[in-house]
Each structure stands twice: as C-alpha cells, then as structure tokens.
Amino acid sequence: MASYSGGMRQRIGIAQALLNNPKFLLLDEPSVGLDPDERVNLKNLITKAAQEATVIYSTHIVSDIEALAGSIIIMKQGRILAAGAVNQLTEPVEGLIWKMNVDYSGLATLQDKYICSSSNRSSDGIEVRVLSSTPPSAWAEPVYPTLEDVYLYLIHQDEIKGESPA
Template identity: 40%
Template sequence: MNLQIENLSKTYSNGVQALKNVNLTIPMGMFGLLGPNGAGKSSLMRTLATLQQADTGSVFLGDLDVLNEKEKVRKILGYLPQEFGVYPKVSSYNMLNHIASLKGISSKGERKDLVESLLTKTNLWDVRNKSLGSYSGGMKQRFGIAQALIGDPRLIIVDEPTAGLDPAERVRFHNLLSEIGENTIVILSTHIVEDISNLCNNMAIICLGEVVVKGNPAELTQDVKGRIWKKAIDKTELITYQSDLKVISTHLKAGQTVIHVLSDNQPDPSFEASTANLEDVYFAEITARMETVSA
C-alpha cells in the first residue's frame, strides 16, 4: 500500500502559496520530508492529517480518498504535530485510556491491554501514574507517539519530532520510529538532515512549497560525490567566494569559516575534496532553488 499524492496545491487567505503541485509516492516504511522552516512541510502534513483542505489535487492511501473521506482517514491515522499540548495534571495512563475510548475502543479490557502495551513500547511504564506536566521533553514526545499509535494506524505523521531533545532521548526516539516504520507508512517531517539520513530509505526535499528532489538518501548523495570541495577562510572573504563560486554551505569551525563548494572540478589547489553527505545534497538543492527564484 502506498500513499499517492498528485498535483497538491494550497494557497492561504493571505496569498502565501504553501504547496505548489506536490507529487509524491510514499511507500511502506519511513519516509523523510526535509526542508527549511517555511518550506511547506507543515502545510503538507496538516493537509494529509485532514486538518485543512487543499485547493487542488488528490491524495489516496490505497483506495481511500484522503481529501474527501476524512472520517475514515482519521480512524487509521496517527498524528504527532510539531507542537501539542497535554493536560498537565493527568497521568499518561489515564490520558491514553481516554484517547482510546474517544477512538472507539469501547471494551475496558481491550483498552487496558492496549494502554499497557503502548506504555511499555514507549518506555513510559515506570512513569505511567505521574502527571504529564512533570514529563521531560523526550517523555512528552514518547507519549505523543503512544497516542498516535492508538487504533493500529496505517499512516503515521510526525512533524519535527526530535526538535529540542537531548542526544540520548533523540536516539531512543529514533529507535522507536524505526520499529514503528517496519509495518506502517511513517512520514517524518523535519529540518534536521541527520534524522533523515539515519532513519529513512526514501525521502523528498521541499522548498518554497515545491518538491525539488526525491529518492533514496544514499543514491541522492551519490549524485554529488566527487563534486564537494571545502576550504577554511576568513569570514570577511565569504562574499568574494560566494560571487565567484557556488558556495552551498558555511560552517564555523575552530574560529574559522569553512565553506563547501559544489563544482565538477577543484576550484583551485587551496581547496580539498570533501566526502559528500546528505547535508551537501540538501544545501545544493535549496541553494539552486533559491537562485532560480531570485533570478
């Protein structure tokens, strides 16, 4: 079963065109949606989660019409938005039990088994009776995934799930997402390149509401192999290099500015070859898209 998105567009009342003819085929497993802030990622996620209507286009999950059969979609959808609130004085156990009831699981015994299973899976069992307001950021994110898994969803959408997590929590969250993605379509929307590289076999980069590239992360990285060059410069020289070369990214390292340049040939002997990674692909594609807009 695939999620098929065709010619999806959305313009808000203020005139901002958030989505422009988005076309994507998303298979079973982890799918990464990468892009800068304001790229249209959240607009796409909200549309897929039936929280807003698209202007044009179609979305099908198998035979299910996502845009026109919203109630059916919501029964098989798990959604973890970028920001979500919790009832601070309610325990995770009671909250999950309540959400399960709202999702139509009427059997008390069935709800009990489900809630206990989810709390164990998300490593929250030991704190199941603590109030949600006392949870750390990572614990709240794991609770968010637990509630998203209620009802055995066929599609799970997570929007910027690791923002603000410490390294240990991020690793645990990655492991949990990977496990979930073995039997479900999981869309991971983020601006953190490393998350996509570590978790996803398929991905797309979106910029200014348009899909600029899609495919397997390793294969996309192969496309820029041997074409990335780096050099440490003084920050006052940056403008000169940007005018003469295709500088795709800059990094501050040990007090110096390190630039990455995309070029088929070594720009000059002072540059050294850099091992290409997904971050280089991301910046190359975003830079090219922004140059096209400004031209």
C-alpha cells in the same frame, strides 16, 4: 499538559501516535524539543515502527532523515525537487562538494562568494564544505556529498559559482 515542557509534550504526542501499533504513521518535526538522548530513543522507536508500518517523517533535521529514511522526498514551496534513496540523491552532486580549512576572515570571504554547507571548528581553523562546480581554492579537496549538501544544492543550484555541472 500546559504545565509540561515542550520536550515532554512532544514525547506524549509521540507516545499517542504509537498507541495501538498503527499501520500508517505521519510525523511532523517529531524531534523538536527533544534532548539528544530522547532523539536517539525516538529514532529507535521509529525504526521499530517502520518494520510494520508506513512512516512519513517530515523534518528539517537532515541527520534524522539520513539515519531513518529509505526513500526521501526533498520539497521547496510545495514542489518536489528530488526523490529517491540517499545514494540516488547524492550522485548528481558528486564532484560539486569541496572541503577546506580557513581562518575566521577566510570564512567570511568564502561565504560571500560561495554556498557553504557547513563550517566546523577544527585543529587547523574552520573546516568548511563548499558547493562549487570548480575548486574554490588550490587547497580545496573534493568530498562525498551528504544529504545536507544535496538539499542546499537543490535549493540554491542557480547560485552555485563556477561552471555549470555536466
């Protein structure tokens, strides 16, 4: 086993966990070290296993949770911050997420002033998602929160700029 890559060892561990069709499956960071194709295969395996077993999936990869989980628990330092389905978790954060395009210098300024949940290149510069109880600029538009937005809100809610949410 020591001569195998991390991804190969991870796949072997997943295969071992699925042997004998367990009724309870505890997976801790199972997609670490897997390439995109193997991550898709893993999601398919877990979806199938979840039809007949209770699956607890611990990870920091939010897209995996959004794709797989019916019920989610968000924790910080061993404390439960929130629990529920994705739509239940996103509801309190609605109206606090804004999307806007900035250039590179604008991104640094924005990140100094606000919690930014993501920044992605776009044809107009960089598309940024900002957590704020008020619009961070005149051209910011409200967007529906993702689970990643919820996580960052819960972890950083004391740092969110603007008026406190109602």
